[in-house]
Amino acid sequence: MGVLKDAHQVLRFVWRHPANRERRLHAVGRAVRFQVRGRLGLPTVTPIGTGARLWAEIHQSGASKVVYANPPDWAEMRVWRSILRPDSLFIDVGSNIGAYALWAAESGAEVIAVEPDADAAARLRRNIALNGFPIEVLNCALAAEPGTMSLTVGRDCTNHLVMNGSEQGRAVTTRTLDDIIGDRYVTGVKIDVEGAERLVLDGAERALAERRIRVLQLEWNEQSRSTLGEDREPVAATLRRHGYHLTRPDADGRLVPTDPSGYGEDLFAVVDGADLHAGAPGG
Incomplete structure (x- = not known):
């Protein structure tokens, strides 16, 4: 049955x-x-x-x-196909086997794929080799500060950071998004880290404050309660504080304003005044 x-x-x-x-x-x-x-x-x-x-x-x-289904995330991936250009930088945080990374690379964007799980990172590299795209792979987790944290094992795309020893896991290196970005402008960042999205944003304070990330896609389900013991409001507050408005794509991949309270489909944060179809400043 x-x-x-x-x-x-x-x-x-x-x-x-x-x-x-x-x-x-x-x-x-x-x-x-x-x-x-x-x-x-x-x-x-x-x-x-x-x-x-x-x-x-x-x-x-x-x-x-x-x-x-190709693409599997119909509305969300259509957003990126309309935004990304050969002069874009796209960072795929929680890349898993690389569907978003490959999708972005096919648009001509420079892609950095971040995947902390060693097995998933190996599959990611295999998929990149299959296509020959110059995607940079970082086998680490992103968090509020560099160091070491614990990650669950053997859960496919639902592996997540372990907080306060609540579950068994293995040690992974952590970096910050600010460290990875440096002084560059980023067209897009997709963050799918099973409830730890707020930690990733905490490690991107400089880039967010300087408005050098144009668009972010964030998972918006209840996993944040299990991982961090909080809802999504701290993430929404951080984004608003740095001048982002919150949207979701319609069925055609057009971003429309949304109410981020509660939980739901992935949310897109767009920096105020952004021209989504223009190249990066200075690039």
């Missing part, structure tokens, strides 16, 4: 996803082939974007979603 329930959920996701609406039967066939190959122990190479590819293995949720 469990297998049948999982199959039903996959088929429902594939059939309803907007990326598949013009070729639903083809998408279902692709999903079935992936499942069959995976149960035989075989990986699948699947497209991401128009020409990029990545390795997908069964039971790896981040890669599986790319098999089921």
Whole structure:
């Protein structure tokens, strides 16, 4: 019964996803082939974007979603496709297997992919090698200050920082976003760190204060309560204090103002007065 329930959920996701609406039967066939190959122990190479590819293995949720829909995060990834240019810098924080990093690199942007989990970072590098993109990989976590923290193990794309010894994990090096950015201007930063997004922003005070990050995408679910024991209001307050307005994409990838209270889909913070289709200042 469990297998049948999982199959039903996959088929429902594939059939309803907007990326598949013009070729639903083809998408279902692709999903079935992936499942069959995976149960035989075989990986699948699947497209991401128009020409990029990545390795997908069964039971790896981040890669599986790319098999089921390209792009998997329809509205969010369409935002980046409309903004990123060859003179852009994009930083993918919590890159996992690299779907966003590859998506951004295909747009011509310079990409830095940050992934603290060693196994995921190895898969990320494998996917980058498959495409030949000059993506820089940093195998570390981002936090409020440099040092060492603990990260859970074996949870695929839901590995997260461990606070106050509440769970078992292994040591990972931490850096700050300010350290990685230096004095550069950044077109976009995607932050998906399973509830620790506020720590990443705490380590980006200089770049935020100097308004050198144009757009940020942040996960906005309840995981912050489990990881940090807080809701998302501290993140919203930090962004507002530095002159960002808070938005979410509509079905066509256009950013519209949103109420960030509570939880919901990923939120995009846009620095006030930003021209999202212009190059970086001085670049």
